[in-house]
Amino acid sequence: MPKAVDKDACELLDADHIAVKHLFVDYARLSMAADAGETKALRTSLALKVCDDLTVHAQIEEELFYPAVREATPDAADALAEAHSEHQDAKQLIADIRTIGTANAAMDTLMAELNVAVDHHVKEERDELFPKARTAPTLDLMALGKRLLERQNQLLAKL
């Protein structure tokens, strides 16, 4: 494996986006295959990992990244408001998935909905929020990246 290098805040968050997308893709592949009945355990563990990772991801964005961007770039307010509202929708889907607990057709549907919602959210962050953050003169993305990573590790350790 390549040696880990320090990531700025956007890179760190985008790494989460890409990693969780891999999990979504694996889940969808398993759920669509003709032998979906035989992959319930694997799908369940994938779904729960997605829920955990996204929960932590949303929390560090809300605690650290969004406030920092809001402060540094006032014109990001609309995008941030939308991001917040999308987080709430995702959290509801995550709660519903956790309630189901074991992979079944209903979970497949919810995972697809969550996948689409996250894709949409990620695209908006990548297209709109990250360029603003990257060009905000007062925002130290490397320092923010470090704080995000620390908090992320802290939260992951609690899971």
Place this chain on the structure above:
Amino acid sequence: MTSGTPRNVRKNSPAKAAALNTDSAPSKPMVEDSTDPAIVKVAQTGELAGSMPFNPTKPGEHGFANGLAPQRGATVEPASRLPTGSTLTEENTSEKVGTVAREGVNGAIEPLDRVRVDSSAQALTTNQGVKVADNQNSLKYGVRGPALLEDFILREKLTHFDHERIPERIVHARGSAAHGFFECYDSATDLTKASPFTEAGKITPVFVRFSTVAGERGSKDTARDVRGFSVKFYTGEGNWDLVGNNMPVFFIQDAMKFPDLVHAVKPEPHHQMPQAASAHDTFWDFVSLMPESVHMLMWVMSDRAIPRSYATMQGFGVHTFRMVNDAGASVFVKFHWTPTAGTYSLVWDEAVKISGADPDYHRRDLWERIESGAYPEYELGVQVFTEEQAEGFSFDILDATKLVPEELVAIRPLGRMVLNRNPDNFFAETEQVAFCTAHIIPGLDFSNDPLLAGRHHSYIDTQISRLGGPNFHEIPINAPIAQVHNNQRDGLHRQAIPRGRVAYEPNSLGGGCPFQAGAAQGFVSVAAGIAKQDEQGKVRAKPEKFADHYTQATLFFESQTPVEQCHIANAFRFELSKVTVPAIRERSVAMLRNASEALAAKVAKGLGMSSMPEPLPKAAVEVATPEVMKSPALSLLHRPGDGSLAGRKVAILVAPGVEGDFVLQAQALLLEQGVVARIVGPHIGPIATISGSALNADASMENEPGFLFDALILSDGAESVAALAQDGHTMEVIRDQFRHCKPILCVGQGRQLMRQAGLPVSMEKSLAQGGTGLIVVDAGEGASAMDAFVAAMQVHRHFGREMDPPLL
């Protein structure tokens, strides 16, 4: 001429004299004991005609019951072959005329060997068989003098050349084909008496042609388009053509709209652009005014419209057909071809690039698979349902824009098809093959699908003009293996030489032959009733359920995985962005809103629309509740296949100083899987390795760009990596492999190339998590990573790294 010499001349002279005329005769046949063939022929002809004093089957031509069970035609046995012959002189043979026609045989249906040509050890000749002494110079009066008109060799050669081209097909012009066989799993005689399905293990020869629809004969293979999937079964009961597509639905519901649809999608008539593309004004103008097309648009915007290979796509009969068993009982069926290798597609960016580097991509892939023994294989199955069941469906089974969800009616497997022989000659076979939906055999029948009815007409009609007349059934590739005997005669390019003077039925002069087969052997149409025939007369209108344009478009979209949905949205975005008239773009998005608000919103955003147009008004106010809301079978991921990688290709990038042992090891390991791994260098030819021995690169990054390969190996070696690092091609290869979500194995210092190509640091977490299809290992560990690489190839594409716009 010896055997024809008259004997007993004196005794039989009146009869002989009469028998020598081709018109007029005595009022009574002169029956005399004679061995004179002319007299015998007259006498036996009289007996033959006399033995059929009237047409005994005439009464049976009347009434409904007789129509369901027509009788066999009346025949009488001639006393010898004399009366049914054309000429007494047929006994005179030669090297050219051969002998007498074999009794009851059409010699024109013999295997293709009868027309195969091999020129080994043969001299060049004219078409008249005259050996050509000089094929370099025209005949001139003196070496610097004028060319002479008498040069029949030059004129024949040029004249033939001038007429080499025939009209290309109006649709499906671009195609590739192969021979093979269909093997029946088990007797399906409960369903059908059709010859290919009567017993387990029965083999029926087939010829299969795959094609795009819109592009011209020389156009690219990887256009976004429907693929034709036409199978000609050469059965013992005649030719059956299953003229299908790789999508189970179509744009339109009635053949009346065929010319409109095709005119709309073809290059625009004023400037003849764009070639092999639906991304233009006239297509979207038409389809957005024809909302019944929206279901098909979902399929065409999906990755199914850019298959990885003809061997990795499904096929469908599209229309509802019938199967009829021996008892005359009929059921409705939908035909499905399922590829053993699974369903796999390209991605759009890749398809676009391939169309430049290798417009013959699918043709080459099919040819190479078959040539290498990786025979494409498909399972044929049918969805079977009764007329009563069909009436209860929420959709109309006569509507070609609707499918029968597999969750509603499961597929019953019937047999498998294997394509195991490439054609000898593209023109003679692939170009001249003529399919027609109307070519069916006993045991099969049609539904009343109005699109199908029009196809029955169009295919034959267009072949007549394309192949130059009504005798295209005699072109070797089209000739059945079943006996062909009828009274159709003459026409341009006729090949058969029918014996005898009878070209009509009923007849007594041919002993009644060829006779009508009757219900026991012949094709009898299913006596399908027409619903409510008392209330309905001739009418130009559609059934009510045809008006539900959106339910199944929604079903298709909702049944895709999010990645597939994303590709559909991106395809709509691409196509509609190419439209030059904003009103057409808006109308198309307005249509999509009725199928999926989420899709429409995504497309609208991608097109920079500030607000969504109002949805199109719907043709159907109320629609029936669909039986199935989600059909996993509609996702490409539903059919991963048997895991075989046969036919796939890998690029192993090398430059001087490469760690050569691993390259050869990887190549051998992949070949065991049927994967062709090519050694791709900065140039073709010898590439020195670390150990000093040379590898032979058989492709270069210039002549085989990276996107032509299914996966990539970056091998180790400091000098090799340094050389590749300064070659701009290398970065393109890596970026394309990454962007197209293909597996990459990176050994030792090869990882420097990944970094240089711009692999984002944000991939790190995914790499640690695994399952990315990017396999990065230390020096010397390449060989042990091959299992993981093969497993990654079995996944085909790793869409986890796909972002819109792309990461790399």
